[in-house]
Amino acid sequence: MNPLAWLALGSAAYWGVPYTVWQWWGLGVVQRGLGSARGELGLTFDDGPDPQTTPQILDALKEAGVRATFFTLGKRVEENPQLVARLLSEGHELALHGYRHRHGWLRLPSEAYGDVLAGAKALEKVSGRKPLFFRPPHGAYTWAQMAAAGKLGLKPVHWTLEAHDWHPRYGPPDVLKRVAELATPGDIIVMHDAGPGGRTSVKALPQLLAELDSRGFNPKPLAELRGLREGAWRDLPKRAWVATVDRFFDGVYHVEELNYSAHSVFRVAPGKFPGPAVKAADGRTIEPGAPAAELHLHSERMARAGEAGSLTAFRFFKRSMSDLARAAQEKPYLAQAQVFWGVSLFQEVLEPVGFQMVELPPARRKFLGAYMHFLHKMYGGTPLKRVWPKLVYIDRGALLERYG
Numbered sequence: 355m356n357p358l359a360w361l362a363l364g365s366a367a368y369w370g371v372p373y374t375v376w377q378w379w380g381l382g383v384v385q386r387g388l389g390s391a392r393g394e395l396g397l398t399f400d401d402g403p404d405p406q407t408t409p410q411i412l413d414a415l416k417e418a419g420v421r422a423t424f425f426t427l428g429k430r431v432e433e434n435p436q437l438v439a440r441l442l443s444e445g446h447e448l449a450l451h452g453y454r455h456r457h458g459w460l461r462l463p464s465e466a467y468g469d470v471l472a473g474a475k476a477l478e479k480v481s482g483r484k485p486l487f488f489r490p491p492h493g494a495y496t497w498a499q500m501a502a503a504g505k506l507g508l509k510p511v512h513w514t515l516e517a518h519d520w521h522p523r524y525g526p527p528d529v530l531k532r533v534a535e536l537a538t539p540g541d542i543i544v545m546h547d548a549g550p551g552g553r554t555s556v557k558a559l560p561q562l563l564a565e566l567d568s569r570g571f572n573p574k575p576l577a578e579l580r581g582l583r584e585g586a587w588r589d590l591p592k593r594a595w596v597a598t599v600d601r602f603f604d605g606v607y608h609v610e611e612l613n614y615s616a617h618s619v620f621r622v623a624p625g626k627f628p629g630p631a632v633k634a635a636d637g638r639t640i641e642p643g644a645p646a647a648e649l650h651l652h653s654e655r656m657a658r659a660g661e662a663g664s665l666t667a668f669r670f671f672k673r674s675m676s677d678l679a680r681a682a683q684e685k686p687y688l689a690q691a692q693v694f695w696g697v698s699l700f701q702e703v704l705e706p707v708g709f710q711m712v713e714l715p716p717a718r719r720k721f722l723g724a725y726m727h728f729l730h731k732m733y734g735g736t737p738l739k740r741v742w743p744k745l746v747y748i749d750r751g752a753l754l755e756r757y758g
């Protein structure tokens with residue numbers, strides 16, 4: 355092979371493999387916690403401590419009674435021991451980001467390795483305890499950093515939701531909106547308590563914490579987040595599906611997120627009721643073509659709720675009904691909807707929360723059944739017994755009477 359080919363091969367092995375396996379697929383890297391009915395989230399701040407911004411971040415957390423994990427830089431820890439002392443005395447968790455903030459790819463392997471060791475040493479010297487978790491700068495992993503983390507017994511941690519506080523086009527309201535709309539129980543959120551991200555987060559944080567609380571979220575330091583979970587091979591088909599097919603359908607259909615609470619699993623698409631004619635709870639008939647809204651499930655939330663147990667899934671559905679009732683009254687695009695319907699396998703959960711159901715025509719039932727069982731399996735759901743999908747619906751009157 356010529357030298358260029360060797361160089362390409364070497365680069366692929368040193369950068370490409372870690373990028374794909376750790377950063378992208380998350381194999382062996384903590385990605386999230388359990389998506390339980392308590393709405394737990396891992397809240398993390400990178401790059402500090404910084405005397406300009408960290409104290410205000412700590413103030414906001416204290417005010418809200420929230421504790422978090424700080425991925426700190428060894429050099430800044432050495433320069434700001436009083437901030438480290440405050441952080442620990444207020445119950446936050448100290449974790450390692452590195453000694454200096456430099457992208458792992460731009461360092462020699464020996465330098466990248468040494469940086470992790472030096473960072474951990476600085477943290478231990480100043481705080482008197484060993485960190486448990488490690489997240490490299492930019493979430494960029496190399497063999498050298500992972501080898502050093504392995505030697506020290508540090509658990510590598512990525513994230514599932516970036517607040518984008520570092521982004522030049524994101525002001526505090528954008529960060530607030532992004533996190534509030536995208537957060538899902540079990541997520542690990544990354545924000546910053548230093549640099550440009552820190553300056554944005556200082557302004558966004560008090561309102562963001564209030565918003566998360568009002569939606570039923572419960573932010574925690576990573577060491578207290580239940581069910582910490584690494585990426586796994588079995589997640590890969592799902593990720594590929596979400597990135598391609600799901601995204602395609604979301605583009606084709608106009609699906610609205612309801613997402614008022616941590617436990618919302620419904621998304622809605624306004625349209626006409628496809629029929630057959632069905633009976634409303636008060637005995638009226640709802641004809642095909644009546645203004646309606648189709649319910650779609652938020653698959654990832656459902657999958658995480660299912661992981662936490664069937665009782666959790668039931669709680670998610672129940673709270674989602676209140677969100678649906680609220681949306682039916684508040685959202686202009688649902689003002690005319692007479693019936694909310696969907697096609698579902700989850701009849702055992704939907705019946706007790708107020709849905710009625712009718713059989714689908716045999717051909718549709720077979721086709722949709724195969725498709726829905728495939729999806730359910732791909733999202734890691736516990737196997738369902740041989741159930742056919744049914745058309746499930748709740749009329750507006752019944753919804754508002756029960757949940758309005």
Ligand SMILES: [Zn+2]
Nearest residue numbers: 400401491492
């Ligand atoms: Zn960083």
